Amino acid sequence: MxxxxxxxxxxxxxxxxxxxxxxxxxxxxxxxxxxxxxxxxxxxxxxxxxxxxxxxxxxxxxxxxxxxxxxxxxxxxxxxxxxxxxxxxxxxxxxxxxxxxxxxxxxxxxxxxxxxxxxxxxxxxxxxxxxxxxxxxxxxxxxxxxxxxxxxxxxxxxxxxxxxxxxxxxxxxxxxxxxxxxxxxxxxxxxxxxxxxxxxxxxxxxxxxxxxxxxxxxxxxxxxxxxxxxxxxxxxxxxxxxxxxxxxxxxxxxxxxxxxxxxxxxxxxxxxxxxxxxxxxxxxxxxxxxxxxxxxxxxxxxARWPARMQRLSPGPLAGGREVWLDGGHNPQAGAMLGAHFAGQRLHLIIGMIDGKDPAALIGPLGPALASITAVPVPGHDWHPASAFGLKASPASDVQAAVAIIPDDGLPVLIAGSLYLAGEVLRLNDELPD
CATH class of the missing domain: 3.40.1190.10 (Mur-like, catalytic domain)
Known part of the structure; x- marks a missing residue:
């Protein structure tokens, strides 16, 4: 592909x-x-x-x-x-x-x-x-x-x-x-x-x-x-x-x-x-x-910079939920995300290209995670759910992942790849301009 x-x-x-x-x-x-x-x-x-x-x-x-x-x-x-x-x-x-x-x-x-x-x-x-x-x-x-x-x-x-x-x-x-x-x-x-x-x-x-x-x-x-x-x-x-x-x-x-x-x-x-x-x-x-x-x-x-700690607008993918998007995939990005969400609980949807380290994000975010859902990265080889630990479950795509996460008032973070982030923006009708 x-x-x-x-x-x-x-x-x-x-x-x-x-x-x-x-x-x-x-x-x-x-x-x-x-x-x-x-x-x-x-x-x-x-x-x-x-x-x-x-x-x-x-x-x-x-x-x-x-x-x-x-x-x-x-x-x-x-x-x-x-x-x-x-x-x-x-x-x-x-x-x-x-x-x-x-x-x-x-x-x-x-x-x-x-x-x-x-x-x-x-x-x-x-x-x-x-x-x-x-x-x-x-x-x-x-x-x-x-x-x-x-x-x-x-x-x-x-x-x-x-x-x-x-x-x-x-x-x-x-x-x-x-x-x-x-x-x-x-x-x-x-x-x-x-x-x-x-x-x-x-x-x-x-x-x-x-x-x-x-x-x-x-x-x-x-x-x-x-x-x-x-x-x-x-x-x-x-x-x-x-x-x-x-x-x-x-x-x-x-x-x-x-x-x-x-x-x-x-x-x-x-x-x-x-x-x-x-x-x-x-x-x-x-x-x-x-x-x-x-x-x-x-x-x-x-200043605006899409897919870097971006809160998605209400749209076809996000609906009316609090959904955050970040394309970071290395330890420094993981540390930033961990600091930003410190003291909170959240659901993580993660798609990461094969060859990147799953622990880069899962480690810093671990204490905050109510759930982990792993999704494919369109057009690339990606890590399966098993790479993200025993708590992680798979979904066929990011739409399916959003649909299965309970609507319990907790924020949702979609992270792990800028390629995935681009797909998320497209699906939510938020094309960068």
Missing amino acids: KPLDFGRSDDPRVQAQLDRLSALSVPQGRLGLDTIRTLLDRLGNPHRKLPPVFHVAGTNGKGSTCAFLRAMLEAEGYKVHVTTSPHLVRYNERIRLAGELISDAELAAVLAEVLDAGEDLGPSFFEVTIAAAFLAFSRTPADACVVEVGMGGRFDATNVLEPEALAACGIAALGLDHERFLLAPEEGVPQEPMARIAFEKAGIAKKNVPLLSLAHTPLERGAISAQAGRAETAALFEGTAYRIETSGDRLTYRDDKGILDLPPPALPGAHQIANAGLAIAMLRHQSALAITQAGVAAGLRQ
């Missing part, structure tokens, strides 16, 4: 290009940026024709940080291009032009152009996606770009961005993920796993471009600082270069430019305070665009 990551479209022009995308594969062991650079060169180097770029890496929270950046910049009146991954329901979600999702007509045309240009290069799905995004960005006027790293940083396709294009770089929370790729044996790199992860993420550092980071351990900070030094820039860390903390029902942000008194973020979860702080720090340490306290405050209130 074709993974949903390749996308589906009701528009035959788009689907034709998505079918071409789905046929792409990457030669085993291929690393580096040579292919994406050659592809972009054939397209006229659109990555050199962009408005100021905010480049965000990390294991957890980089998407939320991008959402805060976009919301704050738009609150200032700026037009913002955004590329993030993965998409949840429609491939169009990966490319936002001046505030709007790319249209089907534009998407079909730009994908065709990129695929035609790189037909003999064997580019990957993500390399084509990033080339298409940068090409579309270069042709549509805007004031800023927000670019999320796909995986890692050093060898990610987005890392073709050059210092002249960048306003600021950011590194969100770090954790172990994609170990097969990010911890692959290599000479001259840190050997301790978390130092290696930090090293890979900090590969986005560029000369004289501010690099802000949420890293707190000496090991992670050392690896990031070393990468920043090689790039001839400085690493600026939360807790030293800037601070954000709660003060009653307000947030207080501090750096060497002053103090901001701010409202709490609209995105739920205590972890979002750190992500918001990273976005604010990136904006306040760059010089390309003017930023005001009013714009930051409005962005905090307006």
